[in-house]
Amino acid sequence: MAVNLSDGSVGLVTPQVAHFDEPFTFSSGAVLRSHELVYETYGQLNNAGDNAVLICHALSGSHHAAGYHSQDDRRPGWWDLAIGPGKPIDTDRLYVVCSNNLGCCDGSSGPNTINPATSEPWGGAFPQPQVKDWVRSQKRLAEHLNIPRWAAVIGGSLGGMQALQWAVDFPDWVEHCIALAAAPGLTAQNIAFNEIARHAILSDPDWCQGDYLAQGKLPTRGVALARMVGHLTYMSADGMSDRFGRELREGSFAPSDNSEWVFQVESYLRHQGARFSTQFDANTYVLMTRALDLFDLAAEYKNDLVAALSVAKANFLIASFSSDWRFPPQRSIEIRDALLAAGKPVTYANIDTDNGHDGFLLPNPTYQALLSAWMCRVGPA
Known part of the structure; x- marks a missing residue:
């Protein structure tokens, strides 16, 4: 453009x-x-x-x-x-x-x-x-x-x-x-959300104790999940209902349809997580969320x-x-x-x-x- x-x-x-x-x-x-x-x-x-x-x-x-x-x-x-x-x-x-x-x-x-x-x-x-x-x-x-x-x-x-x-x-x-x-x-609840996100990253097999770049890896699964959790907390319930409702992205509610159901909101969060996982550094996400937790x-x-x-x-x-x-x-x-x-x-x-x-x-x-x-x-x- x-x-x-x-x-x-x-x-x-x-x-x-x-x-x-x-x-x-x-x-x-x-x-x-x-x-x-x-x-x-x-x-x-x-x-x-x-x-x-x-x-x-x-x-x-x-x-x-x-x-x-x-x-x-x-x-x-x-x-x-x-x-x-x-x-x-x-x-x-x-x-x-x-x-x-x-x-x-x-x-x-x-x-x-x-x-x-x-x-x-x-x-x-x-x-x-x-x-x-x-x-x-x-x-x-x-x-x-x-x-x-x-x-x-x-x-x-x-x-x-x-x-x-x-x-x-x-x-x-x-x-x-x-x-x-x-x-x-931060409240205890906010710290807890950050810990869930960090745990997703630290549990990724490609985390490598934070040295994934030196080993030619990226913990994309963990970062994607962390982003999905974080992004969910940035949106309101009413906003999500208005935007996605219970609409399906794939499949249908027809009794004869045996394909996998994928709701619009599922597809959206998967997309946000996948995109973020290759654009944002996992160590930075850990450091930033910890800085949030430590702020007082x-x-x-x-x-x-x-x-x-x-x-x-x-x-x-x-x-x-x-x-x-x-x-x-x-x-x-x-x-x-x-x-x-x-x-x-x-x-x-x-x-x-x-x-x-x-x-x-x-x-x-x-x-x-x-x-x-x-x-x-x-x-x-």
């Missing part, structure tokens, strides 16, 4: 690579002697440097948040809905940055990149990152790009957790914090969320999605209430939608209007 520049697209974009020779120490104490971050930018940084916006990606996201990599791309970046000229995050006046997190699999230093000590892929030896580590690495990238402060830090799901961590760890750096479909920490915004403040958020200086927009049962509205309300108790400026909205946890990625007039109205106050007038 030919890229259409008339729909508010940022057009063709080229990923960039920032190389850092200074050692990076993870929260665990593990050290990378050097590392690389892959990132994309949209728009232009102004002379004052006060129009920069950081986009933080979620579990399966990447640095490619908007635009296209080639004229033949079928899909734009994962948040093209929101980023571009005239869109809520307007690149005609804002400078937007999105990086691929450490430990991920789209070019930044991670399990599928080469460990200089062994000249082999890092595999299972890559250090476990935490949300705090990603925030510190993003700060290094900001300094590399001569950005003195973020006009806004924005993210959904795991990305929203990074935005909140930014507001707490580097309060002088964040003017606006926008956390969508996020939580201050209040942990360093004696488990007091109000105390944690008391150090923040940002203006907050907290949004939830009515049918999201993975990170339900109550989790966002916890953040809102803690911010109010800490005396911080906060706006909260619960978006009515059947799109489940994926609601922050999908079109919704109310959601898009809210984001547009908020972003009008971000950056220079």
Whole structure:
């Protein structure tokens, strides 16, 4: 297809690579002697440097948040809905940055990149990152790009957790914090879902203790099953019923039909799992879900969320999605209430939608209007 520049697209974009020779120490104490971050930018940084916006990606996201990599791309970046000229995050006046997190699999230093000590892929030896580590690495990238402060830090799901961590760890750096479909920490149920997904990967015969790349294998069965479980939790019951119902993809309900029944929803989940299994690194999936499990915004403040958020200086927009049962509205309300108790400026909205946890990625007039109205106050007038 030919890229259409008339729909508010940022057009063709080229990923960039920032190389850092200074050692990076993870929260665990593990050290990378050097590392690389892959990132994309949209728009232009102004002379004052006060129009920069950081986009933080979620579990399966990447640095490619908007635009296209080639004229033949079928899909734009994962948040093209929101980023571009005239869109809520307007690149005609804002400078937007999105990086691929450490430990991920789209070019930044991670399990599928080469460990200089062994000249082999890092595999299972890559250090476990935490949300705090990603925030510190993003700060290094900001300094590399001569950005003195973020006009806004924005993210959904795991990305929203990074935005909140930014507001707490580097309060002088964040003017606006926008956390969508996020939580201050995972519930036991959420941790359990992540463990099921990890167990599927670790049980795959081709897992090879995480060193499958060095052995020329891929644990595709485990990754496919992990994705099916994860994807199921991102959708709402009503949304699935409306989309798939009890319709069959193959076979029929006729008494004389002895062929295998395949429901539409089965076919959809199988397709999602199969596609994901060859596109996303298994080690990265394990690291990312563990980072989710370990995230606890209040942990360093004696488990007091109000105390944690008391150090923040940002203006907050907290949004939830009515049918999201993975990170339900109550989790966002916890953040809102803690911010109010800490005396911080906060706006909260619960978006009515059947799109489940994926609601922050999908079109919704109310959601898009809210984001547009908020972003009008971000950056220079």
